[in-house]
Amino acid sequence: MADPVDEDLLRRLAPQVLGALVRRFGHFDTAEDAVQEALLAAATQWPSVGVPDRPLAWLITVASRRLTDLLRSEQSRRQREDTVAAWVLPEQGTAPAADDSLVLLFLCAHPSLAPASQIALTLRAVGGLSTAEIARAFLVPEPTIARRISRAKKTIRESGVPFRLPGGVEQPERLAAVLHVIYLIFTEGYASTSGPTLHRPELAREAIRLARMAHTLLPDDSEVAGLVALLLLTDARRVARTAPDGSLVPMAEQDRARWDREQIAEGVALITAALPRGATGPYQLQAAIAAVHDEAASDTDTDWPQIVALYDLLLRISPNPVVALNHAVAVGMARGPAAGLELVASLADDERLARDHRLYAVRAHLLEMAGDLDAARADYETAAERAMSLPQRRYLVARAARLGR
């Protein structure tokens, strides 16, 4: 029986192979296809013939040959159709040398791409996932993902982005886009917006892997460290978040013994080191909030005033309705439900929350705390109608039912 190929090895090498090919031959879009085929060749051949002594060199050789073949048929097709592929060389200065994986992360989070495309392309080109795997993770048909990826690559090709790190004033903004893509991959894995299960841990794991990679490449950036910490501290609660029947368990009722202590310790260490360094950004603040939750021995032990203070800061630097909603919950816990409800009332007119179940779920929770059970039930029911994932919906229906008639 042949040994299965170490998938981590292939996934780790994938962006390095792609980087090597694009640096040497260009053609990001075609090279990406060639790398996928080389990875597939490795996955099918290595189990029987063994892993080569220099797996990276093996993959680069195979992918280069494949790229030559792909370019050859591409060029003869173009010649038949009498079209030429020409582009005007952009007049840009040189940028500092950087790790290929990092360049790829930036390229895949290019602002000319829609978030869904950024995510799919990042998972394939940097994560080394196949189209089929990405389609499975997002519960969409494979052709949909395939189209999304090929359109994204076409956009990148046509935009003529050079294969190097964005420089100067552009970089912080582009880094924010990279981190956002990783964050979206995580949230899609952690709190699936659709489908029958609450989370798809493989996506959450992949996001953590990508975030760690970014942190290794940019060790001095405290927001990157903040993102890793946030993902670890949130993911540490994953197992306790689902009951045996697949339903959602709110944090207050989770069995904290099932939280992943090792991950919490790592996340806390990261955020503790990051906070005093440089500007404090939204990922660090969210990580700090997650750390306060994770370090409380029980729900009643939670340092709510501290969480309120962190949300105050977060609202100031990155005001958005979901943060405001979480702030209202924290205020409700720290100062009583009336104070929380007052804040929720001020958010009720926000259009961005109008169709979202969360406003109703939060208000229901605060109303329940305040003892207004009829109003709480009505809000739980409205929230249930609007929730997209089945476990969330079941949880909200159950909360409503618990309050009786």
Next chain:
Amino acid sequence: MKYMILTYGSQQDYAEMSGWSQEDFAQMVEFMQAFSNELVASGELVDTRGLAAPVHTRRVRLEGGVAVVTDGPYAETQEVLAGYWIVECESYDRATEIAARLAKCPNPGGVFDATAYADVRPLVEGADEL
């Protein structure tokens, strides 16, 4: 005096070569290495390189001050530069003699067919020689 010996191949030739058996390919590589090593030993080799497949060519056209890049400008059967040797030797005839030895290079059909060729061209050392 310096000369450049140039060999040519089309994308099709490159593709055929990648279909050779390992033994055939190894024989060719061995011949080429011996050929170059002899030039090193005689002190005549300045530099030698092989070029990647023509499909990887980028043509940079310089149109009215703007650089326009074209991918893969060659047709599949068009013969283009495949490799070169720069030799420094006593005469054009000596450089030609060196190039002639390439005729013995083995390939799966035996030796090169009637259409195979190498060019020898004198290098200029400065603008005044043009």
